[in-house]
Amino acid sequence: MSERDGAMIEGYDTLLLDLDGVVYLGRHAVRGAAEALARAQDGGVRLAYVTNNASRTPAAIAEHLSSLGVPAEAGDVVTSAQAAARLVAERVEPGAPVLVVGGMGLRQAVRARGLRPVTTAAENPVAVVQGIAPDLSYGLLAEGALAVRRGALFVAANGDSTMPTGRGELPGNGAMVRVIATATGVEPIVAGKPQPPLHRESILRTGARRPLIVGDRLDTDIEGATNAATDSLLVLTGVATPLDLLTAGPGHRPTYVAADLSALGEPYPPVRRGEHGWTCGGWTARWEEGRLGLAGAGEPLDGLRAASGAAWEAAGDGAADEDAVKPVLAALGF
Numbered sequence: 001m002s003e004r005d006g007a008m009i010e011g012y013d014t015l016l017l018d019l020d021g022v023v024y025l026g027r028h029a030v031r032g033a034a035e036a037l038a039r040a041q042d043g044g045v046r047l048a049y050v051t052n053n054a055s056r057t058p059a060a061i062a063e064h065l066s067s068l069g070v071p072a073e074a075g076d077v078v079t080s081a082q083a084a085a086r087l088v089a090e091r092v093e094p095g096a097p098v099l100v101v102g103g104m105g106l107r108q109a110v111r112a113r114g115l116r117p118v119t120t121a122a123e124n125p126v127a128v129v130q131g132i133a134p135d136l137s138y139g140l141l142a143e144g145a146l147a148v149r150r151g152a153l154f155v156a157a158n159g160d161s162t163m164p165t166g167r168g169e170l171p172g173n174g175a176m177v178r179v180i181a182t183a184t185g186v187e188p189i190v191a192g193k194p195q196p197p198l199h200r201e202s203i204l205r206t207g208a209r210r211p212l213i214v215g216d217r218l219d220t221d222i223e224g225a226t227n228a229a230t231d232s233l234l235v236l237t238g239v240a241t242p243l244d245l246l247t248a249g250p251g252h253r254p255t256y257v258a259a260d261l262s263a264l265g266e267p268y269p270p271v272r273r274g275e276h277g278w279t280c281g282g283w284t285a286r287w288e289e290g291r292l293g294l295a296g297a298g299e300p301l302d303g304l305r306a307a308s309g310a311a312w313e314a315a316g317d318g319a320a321d322e323d324a325v326k327p328v329l330a331a332l333g334f
Contacts, residue, residue, distance in 0.1 A: 008233070008256060008268040014046040014208035015264075016078075016199075016230075019061070020053060021216035021238020022261070023070060026165045030237045034069035036261040041071050043265075048206045050199075050213075052192040052220060054081035054131030054157035054173065055103040075205075080157040080192030081109035081131055083201040087191050088127045088155055089113040099125035099152065101144040101180070103133030106157060121146035130180065130188065131157035132173040141176075145183040154180065158192025160220060162239070169239070194223035199230070214261070216240055218252035231255040233263075242304055242334040246292070246311045246325040253312055259301055271305045278309035285328070287314035292325045300332040307332075 009015075015037075017023060023033045041047055049061065049072060056064075058077035065072035081102070088098055088110070100107045100117045106129060107117045118125050121143045128144045148154045160172035173192075181187055191197040193215075202208070212231050215221020216238025225232035234240055234254035245257060256268055272279050277286030277293075281302030285294045287310050294307055307328050311320040 006267060007265050008258075009040055009043070009045060009212070009264045012045060012210050012212040012231070014048055014206050014211040015040060016048050016050045016202050016206075016208070016211050016213045018193075018215035018217070018221050018238075019049055019051040019065075020163055020165075022214060022235055023049065023065065024068060025238070026167070027064075029068040029070065030260060032260055032262045034071075036264050038069075038071055039265050046206060046208070047071060048076055048078055048202055048208070048211075050078045050193075050202050052080045052158035052160050052173070052198070053163065054079055054084065054106045054109075054192075055133045056105045057108050058082075058105075060105070078198070078202045078205050079105060079109065080198050081106040082112075082205075083198040084129050084131070084155050084157045084191035085109040085113040085115065086201060087189065087197050088129055088153065089115060091153060092126045096127070097123050097125045099123070099128045099144055099147050100131075101128060101140050102131030102136070102157065106131040106133075119143065121150065125152050127153035127155060128180070129155045129157065130173065130177055132163070132176060136176060141179050145180045148180055148184045148186050154184075154186050154188040156188035156190045156192075158198075158220075159190045159195075160192070160217075193220040194227055196227060199224055199228045214264075218244055218248055218254075222248075222254045223251045225254070226251045233258060235260050235263075237261075242329050242332075243322060243326065245304065245308055246329070247315075247319045247322055248308075248312070249315075249319045250312075250317055253308075257301070257305060257308065269302055269305070271309050273309065273313070278306045278313070280306035280309075283307075285310035287311065290321075290324060292320070292328050294328045294331060300334065303328075303332045304334065
């Protein structure tokens with residue numbers, strides 16, 4: 001983890017923000033998110049909402065965000081649908097037919113790249129691009145499978161196995177992609193996080209020079225930041241849990257960890273390796289005899305930060321054992 005003397009956000013020109021589990025959960029805003037983002041924007045930081053969800057259009061997402069009090073316009077939204085459409089457009093001729101197995105957001109992104117969305121294999125599509133949609137039908141999946149079997153390029157907007165909602169985690173595009181992949185034996189090229197295309201799309205659209213990636217998932221947001229050699233903030237308002245954090249492998253370790261977006265405008269407490277272990281706030285964590293130990297008092301989140309440093313150091317290129325870190329989580333109240 002890193003440390004900062006001033007507010008965490010200082011030194012970054014753009015926030016590349018995940019949506020589900022970070023800014024909102026389903027139709028409802030995460031507490032304090034709108035206020036934190038408005039303060040960041042007032043301070044001159046550009047906000048870009050980068051989502052693996054390919055079902056809705058940028059305009060629809062911006063409208064949703066605005067209704068929650070979050071500052072957003074359509075141009076601030078970057079979707080995996082847009083990244084997937086660019087990926088296809090760079091490999092096929094302009095105006096080529098592309099079978100869209102997904103919703104309006106994906107169709108619009110394909111059309112915006114000068115390609116022709118189609119719905120059947122009989123139209124000889126040169127590519128099949130798949131994204132999540134609430135009304136995704138067996139018939140459309142079958143058409144996609146037929147086209148891929150005939151040699152069409154297969155692109156997935158993202159590979160998320162689940163997506164967070166106010167009701168809990170529901171099947172994501174990664175789960176639905178398995179239908180075509182299993183039926184054809186062809187694995188898709190994935191455009192969304194943690195793969196590079198969506199990060200590239202975000203940088204191209206925002207012109208960011210010093211971005212901070214903010215997310216709630218280790219296997220998409222944080223891994224994507226690692227792949228892009230970009231600093232990252234994990235917020236604990238979505239999918240990832242404190243146990244996930246302590247047992248994270250090298251590619252899943254964030255630069256910062258916070259309870260929610262309100263931490264952006266606050267000083268980030270130093271997390272340091274000292275003579276007696278890792279310290280943060282009033283806590284000291286160290287790995288002894290195959291187990292994680294923690295001593296001290298203070299904010300539980302500071303204890304989690306110190307414990308993460310100790311667990312990651314001990315695990316090296318691997319991941320810490322769950323049973324070895326759970327007592328610390330219990331002591332912190334997580």
